[in-house]
Amino acid sequence: MALTDITREAVLAAIAEFDRLGRDAFLEKYGFDSSRRYWLLHDGARYDSKAIAGAAHGHLPGRSPLAAKEFSGGRDHAVTVLRRLGFEVTSAPNGDSSSFQTADEIASAIGDLRPASASGKPMLKQAVVLLWAIGRARAGQDRLLGWADTVAALSPLLQAYRRDGESRHGRPDYPIAALFNAGLWDLPGRTDVPRAHGTAAWAWFAEQEPEGGLPEFVYALARRSGPARVRMIDAIAARFFDDFDESGLLTAVGLYDEGVAADEAPPRGSSDQETARGRSPEAARSDYARLCELVARRETRTHGQRRTRIAGDPIRIGVARRAVLLRSEGRCENPGCAKPAPDRNDRGEPLLEVDHVEQLADGGRDHPVQMIALCPDCHRVKTHGQSRHQLIPVLTQRARELHDQWMCTGG
Numbered sequence: 001m002a003l004t005d006i007t008r009e010a011v012l013a014a015i016a017e018f019d020r021l022g023r024d025a026f027l028e029k030y031g032f033d034s035s036r037r038y039w040l041l042h043d044g045a046r047y048d049s050k051a052i053a054g055a056a057h058g059h060l061p062g063r064s065p066l067a068a069k070e071f072s073g074g075r076d077h078a079v080t081v082l083r084r085l086g087f088e089v090t091s092a093p094n095g096d097s098s099s100f101q102t103a104d105e106i107a108s109a110i111g112d113l114r115p116a117s118a119s120g121k122p123m124l125k126q127a128v129v130l131l132w133a134i135g136r137a138r139a140g141q142d143r144l145l146g147w148a149d150t151v152a153a154l155s156p157l158l159q160a161y162r163r164d165g166e167s168r169h170g171r172p173d174y175p176i177a178a179l180f181n182a183g184l185w186d187l188p189g190r191t192d193v194p195r196a197h198g199t200a201a202w203a204w205f206a207e208q209e210p211e212g213g214l215p216e217f218v219y220a221l222a223r224r225s226g227p228a229r230v231r232m233i234d235a236i237a238a239r240f241f242d243d244f245d246e247s248g249l250l251t252a253v254g255l256y257d258e259g260v261a262a263d264e265a266p267p268r269g270s271s272d273q274e275t276a277r278g279r280s281p282e283a284a285r286s287d288y289a290r291l292c293e294l295v296a297r298r299e300t301r302t303h304g305q306r307r308t309r310i311a312g313d314p315i316r317i318g319v320a321r322r323a324v325l326l327r328s329e330g331r332c333e334n335p336g337c338a339k340p341a342p343d344r345n346d347r348g349e350p351l352l353e354v355d356h357v358e359q360l361a362d363g364g365r366d367h368p369v370q371m372i373a374l375c376p377d378c379h380r381v382k383t384h385g386q387s388r389h390q391l392i393p394v395l396t397q398r399a400r401e402l403h404d405q406w407m408c409t410g411g
Contacts, residue, residue, distance in 0.1 A: 003053060003071045003078060008085045010059040014052045015042055017059075023048070030055050032068050038079050041088045049089050053078040090182065100183070100217045103228035107235035113182055115175075115240070118165040125166075125175035127240040128157050128249065130184065133214045134232055135253035137222035138260070144188070147209035150176075161249045173205035176212065187212040226261040227291060230319055233260070234297050250315075261294075261318035265346040284326060288368075288406045291323035295367055316366045321354045327406050328352055328373035334391070335398050337378050353379040357396045369403040370396070 018026045027034060032051035040049040050068065058065030071077055079089045090112075100106055110130070115122040132154060137143070145153070155170030162168070178196035179185035187193060187210045194200035213219065221228040233255060237246055250256035298316035324333075330350040332339050341350035352373040358364030372395050374382060382388055382395065 003057065003066060003081055005060060005063070006053065006056045006081065006085070007060065008087075010056040011052060011082065011085060011087065013059040014055040015040075015047060017055065018047055018052065019045075026055070027051055030058075030065055038089055040082055041090055049082060050078050053082060100215065103221055103225070103231040106184075106218055106221070106228075107231050109182060109184055110232065110235040111239055113178070113184075113239060115178070118163040121163055121243065122240050123166050124162055124240055124244070124249075125158055125172075126178055127236050127246075128161050129154060129172055129175045129179060130236055131233070131249060131255060132157060132253045133219075134222045134229060135255050137214060137219045138229060139254060140223065140264075142213070143216065143219045144186070144211045144213040146211050147205065150212065157249070157252060160252075163244070171202065173201050176205070177201040180212075184215065184218065185212055186215045224264040226263045226322060227287075227294065227319070229255075230261050230294050230298075230315060233315065234294060238297070256314055258314045258318035258321065260315055261322050262349075263347055284329075285406050288323055288326050291319055291326065292368055292403075292407065294319045295323065299365070299367065313366065320366050320368050320371055322349075323368045324354045324371045324373050325349050325352060327368065327402055332375035332378055333372045333398060333402060334374055334378040334382075334395060336394070337375060339375050341375065355379055355382060357392060357399050369400055372399045 021029065023034075027048065030051055032048060032054060035048040035050060038049040039046040040052050041047075050071075054066040054068060054071070057063055082089050100109070113126055115124075115126050117123065136145075151170075151172060154172040158170040158172060158175075159168060174196045176185055176187075177193055180187055180190075180193050181195060190208070190210055192204075194204050214222065218232075222232060233250070240246075247256055295316055298313055298319065327333075328341075328350060330341050330344075330352075332341075332352065341352045343351045345351060350373070352375060354371055354373050356364045356366075356370060357372050358370050364370050374395075378391075382391055385391070
């Protein structure tokens with residue numbers, strides 16, 4: 001049995017059965033939970049996409065329905081098949097972002113955005129709005145903002161960061177309408193937001209002047225979690241900036257520095273730092289592997305075409321530095337030292353100095369495999385000591401060994 005065998009006719013038959021039985025009875029018959037992420041839109045109605053795909057297989061001659069455990073409902077499986085058959089599948093429709101539970105789910109929704117094109121490339125308006133809002137979250141500014149203030153803040157950015165052939169106007173109504181209908185923007189109390197085309201969106205926003213911002217969960221992640229923040233930035237870059245240098249925009253919205261990968265410092269007296277330090281070895285290694293994945297995505301990102309690697313990317317350096325500090329477990333990584341860090345900062349990170357074993361000017365990489373955490377004494381020796389020429393090969397080997405160990409056990 002293969003999900004890819006289903007036909008458009010079989011999907012339409014499953015939709016007709018859904019309409020006939022009703023949603024609850026349909027889901028119960030086929031053993032599916034309600035959709036939390038993706039929905040199939042057909043003739044103005046929405047359907048649980050994974051359940052429709054599984055039931056459609058049973059409408060093929062001589063075939064049985066597929067059970068939920070037999071396939072993925074995500075955009076790399078059921079969603080792709082349904083779209084290939086000409087159906088519209090959307091994520092978190094009508095501004096419903098309650099299904100988001102991880103940064104990966106948010107990144108997936110960003111990847112599903114369908115911006116209009118300019119010169120054959122995606123327009124940047126939705127990217128500008130999202131990055132501006134993520135920058136606000138990082139700075140601790142209010143999640144929701146009035147419409148007049150939103151227009152005043154976004155218009156200069158929308159005019160400054162656009163593709164050739166993209167409209168010069170700086171109105172944020174169209175991109176915000178699109179983001180709302182993708183579940184990536186919150187307009188509290190509003191359910192009648194028009195689609196982002198024609199004149200309806202412009203007229204609606206001009207009349208309603210709604211307050212809005214990132215959905216609560218998206219805002220909270222962008223506010224407190226450095227890795228989640230970088231995951232969102234990277235998803236936006238992959239979707240919109242395959243051939244466009246986004247560094248100027250990221251700088252303008254406060255997201256282009258090494259600190260962007262750092263978590264928000266817990267409140268004084270909070271137990272969050274101790275909880276983080278007490279995580280299991282398996283969880284720490286899993287976090288390390290995820291951080292290294294972010295580093296690799298920033299280092300060479302492929303989307304339509306291969307991007308040229310940019311040395312010294314501060315976001316990548318920040319993520320790599322965070323990974324190395326996690327790997328160090330609070331001790332100097334020089335095998336001849338291994339002293340505990342003298343203290344921790346307000347975010348709970350050990351006060352160790354992360355250094356490129358092989359300097360960038362000599363071809364080194366912003367990657368944990370070529371970076372090491374050192375106590376202040378060892379860092380001075382590595383940089384200025386007479387024995388530095390003997391120490392550097394030792395540190396080079398140690399960084400690679402530790403990286404391989406953590407990636408092997410982290411999976």
